Amino acid sequence: MDRAQEKCQSPSVSEIRRERERAEMVARIMDVARDMFVRDGYEAVTLRKIAEAIEYSPGTIYQYFKDKQALFMKILATDYVDLRKNLSECLVLENPVEVMVEMARRYAMWGITHPNHYRLLLMPPQAWEEETQDLRKPASPTPEKQLFLMLDQAVKVAISRGMLKEKYTESAPVAATLWAGIHGVVMLEITTSTEEFAQLGGQDLSLEKRLDTLTGVFVDGFLKEKVKPRRRSNA
């Protein structure tokens, strides 16, 4: 259903203009909708409200997106590219431990600044299972899995350098545990009103503290004693 080269001819002047206007319209809808989704969450955002915000009739949106879910998934996919790029920058660090710590920090920050995106990326309403896969499969594995594979890669490096305790010979369980830990911290930060825990008798339960504790215990738990103090270039 490509709009461009449907009839095997070079596009005329006005054709490329329409194409551009179409892209602008798509961008406009996505921008407006993104703000609403991030602020109010998926269910609270109405197609009629979006239509009102862009000053068009509800039906118009369906000319640019299959349905509400497709619109949201498109926004999700776009923003997810940022996260992936953001995280992949960590891979240049020499020390795989630093890679993991920095990735955890960035991942957590992204999740907390995009709570509704995070929510729906990692916790889609279970009715979506099939359709989200349609949207995910083509773009290689799966968003979550890509993150997992990044972590897995760092863990593999750490194993090959003999930094992990001997009992950890497989990378996948270690990576899965790291991911679950970060995921749990982010989820709890997003879902539970944090001030609930503040009244724990003056103990520090800030997000930073919890992330530090998590990464600390992972470092202590997975790494050999000797490599625990931070070292720069290890190659």
Add this chain to the structure above:
Amino acid sequence: MDRAQEKCQSPSVSEIRRERERAEMVARIMDVARDMFVRDGYEAVTLRKIAEAIEYSPGTIYQYFKDKQALFMKILATDYVDLRKNLSECLVLENPVEVMVEMARRYAMWGITHPNHYRLLLMPPQAWEEETQDLRKPASPTPEKQLFLMLDQAVKVAISRGMLKEKYTESAPVAATLWAGIHGVVMLEITTSTEEFAQLGGQDLSLEKRLDTLTGVFVDGFLKEKVKPRRRSNA
């Protein structure tokens, strides 16, 4: 709005019968609805379907529950009592480490066998925030927080016995980290189709493996070296 002692008289025979029938009706609705919620999830369950299942008209349900959300929260609260009781049994164990490990195991099992309950208990649609609190506040802290306090209690015991590394002087961050880790494992098990990870080159990524890895790294990371091997009665 209590039905019973509204008029300050001793209830007559037929009044207590109606009271009982009312309770039976409530139980019947909850039983039917619970099955549907557990199987299909919150959004997929329709009040009209529930009404059809109990062979009444949709409006009838509103005589027993304020609305759909109240019905679900009531079911949630009921089932949550089971979890709490289940977990509190762990507190009788002598060794606080065993307490934490066993609690983690039971918690994870409950979450995985009640995925939709778990989902909505710890990840309510954000529009609920206010109303869920209305339903939670009266029953002392909060469901999640109660679990957290159980963990915190075990951690406090461990600290007082000098089992944790010296740097962990506060119980709350440790308990929060433990909880986040378990929560993450459960979440990922519930939300991501597990078989996605199975193709990791024959590595074991079963739920048991991930739970073992998690508890293992927590034991290694939080505990002093000397107390790591399992000991029975430590008192």
Add this chain to the structure above:
DNA sequence: ACACAGTCTGAACGTTGTTCAGGAGTCGAT
């Protein structure tokens, strides 16, 4: 000038949660 393709509208459909006037039955008192 004409036909055609793309764009937008506004009404409509089917579902959803929820409300409400009213019918039907039951209980206690007269």
Add this chain to the structure above:
DNA sequence: ATCGACTCCTGAACAACGTTCAGACTGTGT
């Protein structure tokens, strides 16, 4: 036995949702 009061239940209705579609409108290419 009869009457009022009370509770229960129904079925239609309402508003709002996502979604569809026939048709008006606009501009382009011939």
